[in-house]
Every structure is written in C-alpha cells, then in structure tokens.
Amino acid sequence: MWMSIQLNEYSAEPLYHQIEVQLRALIVSGQLGEGTLLPSIREMAQHLKCSVITIRRVYQDLEAAGLLVTRQGTGTFVAKVDPEERSRHRLEAVIAAMREAVAAGLRVQCSDEEMRELFETVLREAKENRSPPAESEDSGSGKEDKE
Amino acid sequence: MNGDGRPAIRLTGVRLATSHFQLGPLHLEVPAGYVTAIVGPNGSGKSTTFRLTLDLTKPDEGIVEVLGRKMGGGKQLELLRRIGYLPEEPYRHDNVLRGMDKAEFHKAWYPDWDVNHYRELLRLFEVDHSLRLGKMSKGMRRKFDLALTLSHHPDLLLLDEPSSGLDPLSWRAMIDLLHRYMEPGDRTILIASHVVEEVKRLADFIVFMLNGRVLGMYEKDELLTGWHQFYFPGAFEEWRGVLSGMPGLAGLEDAGGVVRAVTSSAREAEAWLVARELAPAGRKSMELDDILAVLVEREKLHRRQGTKGVMQ
Numbered sequence: 001m002w003m004s005i006q007l008n009e010y011s012a013e014p015l016y017h018q019i020e021v022q023l024r025a026l027i028v029s030g031q032l033g034e035g036t037l038l039p040s041i042r043e044m045a046q047h048l049k050c051s052v053i054t055i056r057r058v059y060q061d062l063e064a065a066g067l068l069v070t071r072q073g074t075g076t077f078v079a080k081v082d083p084e085e086r087s088r089h090r091l092e093a094v095i096a097a098m099r100e101a102v103a104a105g106l107r108v109q110c111s112d113e114e115m116r117e118l119f120e121t122v123l124r125e126a127k128e129n130r131s132p133p134a135e136s137e138d139s140g141s142g143k144e145d146k147e
Numbered sequence: 148m149n150g151d152g153r154p155a156i157r158l159t160g161v162r163l164a165t166s167h168f169q170l171g172p173l174h175l176e177v178p179a180g181y182v183t184a185i186v187g188p189n190g191s192g193k194s195t196t197f198r199l200t201l202d203l204t205k206p207d208e209g210i211v212e213v214l215g216r217k218m219g220g221g222k223q224l225e226l227l228r229r230i231g232y233l234p235e236e237p238y239r240h241d242n243v244l245r246g247m248d249k250a251e252f253h254k255a256w257y258p259d260w261d262v263n264h265y266r267e268l269l270r271l272f273e274v275d276h277s278l279r280l281g282k283m284s285k286g287m288r289r290k291f292d293l294a295l296t297l298s299h300h301p302d303l304l305l306l307d308e309p310s311s312g313l314d315p316l317s318w319r320a321m322i323d324l325l326h327r328y329m330e331p332g333d334r335t336i337l338i339a340s341h342v343v344e345e346v347k348r349l350a351d352f353i354v355f356m357l358n359g360r361v362l363g364m365y366e367k368d369e370l371l372t373g374w375h376q377f378y379f380p381g382a383f384e385e386w387r388g389v390l391s392g393m394p395g396l397a398g399l400e401d402a403g404g405v406v407r408a409v410t411s412s413a414r415e416a417e418a419w420l421v422a423r424e425l426a427p428a429g430r431k432s433m434e435l436d437d438i439l440a441v442l443v444e445r446e447k448l449h450r451r452q453g454t455k456g457v458m459q
Contacts, residue, residue, distance in 0.1 A: 012413035015368045046326045051351035
C-alpha cells in the first residue's frame with residue numbers, strides 16, 4: 001500500500017513533507033491498517049529515491065504524532081489510531097491539501113469568486129466521475145479496521 | 148543508529164602538492180551510517196582523496212582520521228581490514244591471476260572474509276572466477292572486484308567510479324546490493340561517481356569537489372528540491388535589476404528572449420516572487436549536473452575576480 005506514495009520531483013515542496021502527507025493519509029484512512037509493518041528506513045529511501053535522512057524524519061514525525069510505533073529490532077509499525085484521533089487527522093490532511101490548492105490559486109492571482117467557482121466545479125466533477133467504491137480485498141493483509 | 152555521531156572519515160587541513168596538482172586545504176567529514184557521494188569534474192581530486200584516506204598517499208600537511216582512528220598511527224593493519232576499497236582502475240599486475248587465486252589472497256588478508264557471501268556475490272553478478280583477471284571483460288572484472296571488496300563485510304566502503312563498464316542490469320544489481328549493504332545502519336559508503344542517476348539513487352549526502360577543494364556538502368534531498376530555475380520572458384537588461392534580490396540567486400543569464408534565473412532556495416524564491424507579483428513563465432527543477440555546472444561557473448568567476456572563491 002505504501003508503494004502508492006508518489007513524489008513530485010518538480011515541486012519545491014520538501015520531500016519529507018510530500019511523503020509525510022501521503023503516508024499520514026494512508027494511515028488515517030485505514031488503508032494501512034493497525035500493525036502493518038513498514039519497510040525499513042533504507043528500503044523506503046531506496047524505493048522513493050530519496051535520502052534516509054528524509055525518511056527518518058518522516059518516521060520520527062509520525063511516531064511523535066502517535067501514528068507509528070518503532071519496536072527496537074523488529075521495525076516500524078502502524079499504530080492503533082482511535083476513532084476520535086482518526087477523524088481529527090482525517091480533516092487535517094484535507095485542510096493541508098486545500099491550503100495548497102488555495103496557494104496555487106493565489107500564485108496565478110485568482111479572485112475569491114474564481115476560487116469558489118473552481119472548488120464547486122471540481123467537487124461536481126469528482127462526484128460525477130466517481131466509480132463505485134473499490135473493495136480492496138486482494139491485498140490479503142487482512143487488517144481491515146474501518147468503522 | 149549511526150553510532151556516537153562521530154564521522155567515519157575526517158580530513159582536517161589536508162594538503163598535498165605534486166608537480167602538476169595541488170590538493171587542499173581539504174576539510175571533509177563523512178558521516179557514519181550514510182552514503183556520501185563525491186561529485187566533481189575530472190581532476191578535481193576525488194581519487195586522491197580516496198588514496199589519502201587509505202594512507203596510500205601521505206599528505207604534506209593535515210590530519211586524516213578514519214573510523215575514529217588517526218591514519219598513520221598504530222594498529223594500521225587492523226584499521227585497514229575494516230575498510231573495503233574499489234579503486235578506479237583495476238590493478239593490472241593481477242592480470243595473470245585467476246579470480247579464485249586473488250580471492251585466496253583476500254581470504255588470507257582479511258580475518259572476516261566470508262566465503263559464503265563471496266560465492267553469493269559471484270552468483271548474483273554471474274562471474275566465473277576460474278578465469279584469469281586479464282581475460283575477463285571490463286564489466287566482469289568490475290563485478291569481480293566489487294564482490295571481493297564486499298566479501299569481508301567492511302564497516303566502510305570506498306568506491307571510486309564503481310559502475311564503470313557495467314551493463315544496465317549489473318548496474319541495477321549493484322545499486323540494490325549497496326542498499327542492502329547499508330541496511331544494518333552503522334555502515335558507511337563514500338563513493339565517487341560521474342553517473343547522475345547513481346548518485347541520485349544511492350547518496351544521502353553530496354560533496355562537490357573542484358580543483359582539489361571541497362565546494363560544499365549538502366543533504367541530497369534538500370539540494371535537489373532547493374535548486375530550481377525560473378524563466379522570465381523579456382530582455383535581460385529589464386530583468387537583471389529586478390531579480391538581483393531574489394533569494395538564493397546563483398545564476399542569471401540571457402537564454403535568447405528569455406531570462407533564466409537559477410536559485411538554490413526555491414521555496415524562498417517562490418515566496419519572494421509572489422510577494423512582488425512577479426510571475427515566471429516557467430520553472431524547472433535541476434539535475435545534479437546542472438547544479439555542478441552552475442557551481443563550477445561561479446567558482447571560475449570568483450577565481451577570475453581573485454576572491455579565492457568561498458562558496459556560499
């Protein structure tokens with residue numbers, strides 16, 4: 001599941017931040033269930049072609065946020081996220097993404113009105129195009145803890 | 148993870164002068180637990196730095212410390228046994244030996260020689276060690292030497308252009324192998340490479356070298372996300388003054404109707420542009436070789452101006 005993390009090399013957004021946002025979203029959405037073993041720092045760095053310094057920082061930040069736990073000698077696992085936390089984190093990721101969208105709009109001098117219009121359009125499009133929710137039973141991790 | 152934070156290699160004020168080359172004063176700290184890549188044009192002193200680190204060349208001045216010990220002090224042999232070194236060129240005087248004979252030498256020399264690991268590496272690289280070294284193709288010889296270098300589980304690996312002569316599949320196997328080598332977390336690689344993709348995939352830190360000196364050392368991801376180029380349509384003269392205060396400005400040039408501005412602090416530059424309502428027509432991140440080219444250009448300029456270019 002963590003393999004779905006994608007980096008935008010052309011962005012000036014620090015890599016650790018790009019990774020952290022996506023990994024956090026995967027955990028909070030339950031796509032990475034409690035107890036899932038993450039790759040080692042070096043493996044994750046190799047996969048994403050970034051430095052171990054970046055990955056260590058991401059793991060440490062998410063540990064501090066209570067989303068990951070590292071057990072000495074065995075590795076880094078997804079922690080238990082209680083439902084209240086989950087809903088808080090859930091919105092955090094959305095707010096961060098919206099902030100970025102607004103920043104992108106401001107960069108090209110969008111008016112407030114244009115921005116609202118764009119939001120409505122994108123929302124409408126997303127709803128129209130949304131395929132029926134995909135059931136990912138094939139991953140075989142067996143750790144579904146959706147509420 | 149990386150021990151007591153002590154660097155794996157520390158060069159302090161190292162100088163070396165030969166009839167045709169002057170190295171230093173060189174200050175360099177290679178952090179333990181990481182992969183550090185030295186990048187620089189030919190003749191910038193990369194291979195000499197390796198030789199100095201191994202005490203194969205003695206510095207005129209300065210201190211070389213490796214794995215916490217001073218080079219040239221006592222217990223040199225013990226120290227050298229903890230290092231794996233792959234020189235840029237294979238030793239030609241070994242050409243008459245078969246691979247397996249050379250391996251016997253290594254076995255005698257390194258108490259930690261691991262024959263199983265050695266055989267595993269030969270299998271991985273599909274190397275036939277019954278061949279004489281002089282009869283091996285360039286790529287096979289490289290793979291054989293790499294296998295030898297790794298077979299005693301060194302704490303420190305010094306790799307000088309390791310991938311020269313390797314085909315793309317062997318190259319991938321090497322990258323993967325080096326990542327696995329680093330997995331325990333307390334090992335260190337210092338690698339010199341001209342291959343941009345190799346540095347990108349392996350390095351945690353990047354050291355730029357030029358003319359026998361270190362231009363700077365950077366964390367790779369910060370470096371690559373920090374350096375961007377912006378394009379502004381219009382005349383150079385118009386933009387020169389306007390952009391002169393751009394954060395991290397490292398280069399400004401006329402690209403034919405378009406002005407190219409290079410910055411080493413992309414995020415700050417972006418905020419600065421937004422605050423001034425300056426909208427670039429385009430932007431691009433930069434590859435390592437682009438960055439090196441800008442640094443080399445700037446260093447030359449400093450030299451011409453006689454300011455003994457301190458990079459900042």
